[in-house]
Amino acid sequence: xxxxxxxxGEFIEDLSSSSPSPGGGSVAxxxxxxxxxxNSMVYSLTVNKKSFEALDIDTKKVILDFCEASKKFTKKxxxxxxxxxxxxxxxxxxxxxxxxxxxxxxxxxxxxxxxTLKAMKAPLELAKEGYKFYDNIDIAVKYGNKMLLSDAGxxxxxxxxxxxxxxxxxxxxxxxxxxxxxxxxxxxxxASIEVDSLKxxxxxxxxxxxIIYPGK
Numbered sequence: 001x002x003x004x005x006x007x008x009g010e011f012i013e014d015l016s017s018s019s020p021s022p023g024g025g026s027v028a029x030x031x032x033x034x035x036x037x038x039n040s041m042v043y044s045l046t047v048n049k050k051s052f053e054a055l056d057i058d059t060k061k062v063i064l065d066f067c068e069a070s071k072k073f074t075k076k077x078x079x080x081x082x083x084x085x086x087x088x089x090x091x092x093x094x095x096x097x098x099x100x101x102x103x104x105x106x107x108x109x110x111x112x113x114x115x116t117l118k119a120m121k122a123p124l125e126l127a128k129e130g131y132k133f134y135d136n137i138d139i140a141v142k143y144g145n146k147m148l149l150s151d152a153g154x155x156x157x158x159x160x161x162x163x164x165x166x167x168x169x170x171x172x173x174x175x176x177x178x179x180x181x182x183x184x185x186x187x188x189x190x191a192s193i194e195v196d197s198l199k200x201x202x203x204x205x206x207x208x209x210x211i212i213y214p215g216k
Contacts, residue, residue, distance in 0.1 A: 003030070003085070004078050020092070021085045025123050025169040029081025032130055032162035036074030038155040039137055042144040043067035049145065059143070066139045073133050077126065077162075084122040084169070091115035113177075120173035123166040124186070130163045131193050134200040141207055153208035160201035167194050 003011065003026065011030075015022050046052055047067060052060065094111035098104045137159065140152045167190045177183050 003081050021088050023088070024165055025084035025088065025119075026081050028123060028126055028162045028165035028169060029077050029084055031158050031165065032077035032126055033074045033081065035130075035137075035155045035158035035162060036070055036077055036133065038151050038158065039133075039140050040067065040070040040074065042140040042148045042152050042155075043070060045148055046140075046143065046145045051145070052143075055143070063139065063143050066136050070133075070136050070140075073129065073136065076129060080122045080126045080129075084119075084126075087115070087118040087122055091119045116173050116176055120170055120177075120186075123169035123173075124190070127163050127166040127170065127190060127193050130159050130166065131197055131200070133159060134197075134204065137204055141204060146211065149208045150212055153205050153212075156201045156204040156208075160197050163197045164194060 003022070006014070011022070015027070043063065043066070047063065052063070055063075091112070094108065094115040097108040097111060099108050134156065137152055137156050140155070141149060144152055170186070170190050174183055174186055
């Protein structure tokens, strides 16, 4: 059964069990999807409302485009959530391969290498896509229903959590690939994303708080 077909209680129970999957990578995908969904709710309660109708055509188009992109981001997050579980399970299967002969060892080592690269792929893509999604939340904060700005702020907080969680799952796979030529580039990329994500999250929350809870 795919994660999107789970009931909340079923997923929590599965996550709490002795099964190694779902784990942190899948949770990152879920949290990312929740961030996208919260952001989409802001758009849903903005589009076609009185304040929206008062906007010019170009601005309306921008909002509608970002609204659609928000929905696509949620769907993409769920796909990556599923990919993370599949790639992790495939990697675990590689570790179970026989290693009695040199040929078996070579096949196993090759499978583990390829499996580790795939297992790193989903969280890395999620971190990248998540970081780009801050632009979407910014639009929701700028044009969204002011009664729902707290939800846009929550979306930013969840998004940062999803990005940090994704990066941890990149690192746990990248650790065994440090001798590879590409590892340093990925290490620098995720470090930059993590730092910049915190800045984007804090900037959005600052905007939101200034509106929903202004200082004296």
